[in-house]
Amino acid sequence: MLNGRSKALRYISWPFHRPLLPCVRVLKLRQGRFIKLLKTGNSSPPAEALKVEKLHYAYGKHTALDSISLAVPQGAFCALLGLNGAGKSTLFAVLSGLLVSSEAGVFVNGIDLRAKPRLALGQMGIVFQETTLDLDLSVRRNLQYFAALQGMSSKTAAIAIDRAMDRLEIRDRASDRARDLNGGHRRRVEIARALLHNPKIVLLDEPTVGLDPASRAAITDHVHALCAEEGISVLWATHLVDEVWPEDNLVILHQGKVLYDGLAKTLGNDGSMSETFLDMTAATA
């Protein structure tokens, strides 16, 4: 119990801002929450790593994507299956911000791509159909270049690069020039690069094109393993049915429209899935 003198001394000796500290803490907390809200758009992670709502895209009068809607749940492997010209690459170009659709809702980990493109792109790792490595630079230099484009400091980048190279088992090729790598290893480097900044979702546009069956199988297995073990969401575009596993989510795209969206195993096993896919695409041709 403090007497009156002690109370008075207490208030004199205390810094006058002390009584305001709880208010300052509340403000800081709110500021932090506000910044977090700005960064993520939501305080809790959304159920979908990627959500596309009614995406329409046309080149002049030619409609490439016709009101596409799809979602990739957190930690899921989603195969985007479609024949050549189905609109997969256009979809990837819109998702990666290379093309902009005025009539689309694309949300990456809950962030609206159109409203906050830089924040949304920071949540994505992208592997393009064509190789995008600088062939004259070493594997490590290529990865360092990408890390810098993501704004990573050299120290953080060095740790992330070693980790990514270990994940993709390419550490022994770190000093080799990209030109000296075979197609399979180039793809591994590109996947390692896409994982450097710990993205919430990785988009891969026909990553096995031009690879032999063994390399194709190795890459497909590797990405499935990443998805299962590390909880990274994956959108994998392909025209090859054998790259789709029964447990995968499957979206069939044909002539710019979604023909099927559900679990792959619902369509049957490898053989029957292939037949069903061909039947579906032939029926709408």
Next chain:
Amino acid sequence: MKAGMIALHAIILREALRFLHQRGRFISALVRPLVWLLVFAAGFRSVLGLSIIPPYETYITYEAYIVPGLCGMVQLFNGMQSSLSLVYDREMGSMRLLLTSPLPRWWLLMCKLMGSTVVSIFQVYAFLGIAAATGIFMPLEGYFLVLPIMVVSGMMLGALGLALSSTIKQLENFAGVMNFVIFPAFFLSSALYPLWKLTESSRLLFYIASTNPFTQAVEAIRFALYGQLNLVALGWCIFSFCLFIGIALIGYDPARGSKRKGGPP
């Protein structure tokens, strides 16, 4: 801001490394102006008489006259070569990597421009060094004063290349642009002869050459090499830079894709 500076450093380093790896490009960048300096100028020095015009205070040799023009030519070719690499990058896909990074697109294009400008300045100094070795000297202070001017002229010519590359769909189209842009820009300028000589044959050509941004870049370099500042030329270069970079930014705007025909980029 920090992320932007990290990206700038990385892009400049990459441009420099690419340039060093491409030895053929370095050699051709030096041989081109040296042929003009050591062969063309030697043949024409007795044909072309030069009066005393600013910034010169005395009679100079023809070789000394064309050095600033050849510095500009090095930067012009580098700017075009850089945009050629952009078209190549876009076809090969590595441009996508740049454009999908989480940084403002205008900043990424500026980084690319700065990278190409650094390379062009390195080429110009190598050329000036060889010119000095063959006995063609500039005033000592000129070698330092020309540096900031070359940053502006390099950025302007690089922005021109960037603007052109945004309109070019395929690498094959670029050869035509070289013929329709580089040669007219070079010959309709004060790089090889003073502009007053053009008035003797055609007043129209004189006016076209006077408004040519490359002429202004050459004049800005010429004055700086002789320790003087040509504000009009510098201002014209800055204005041209703003114009070209504006066109390039519109050209690389992803929203433009929906207005064009064809497939994905």
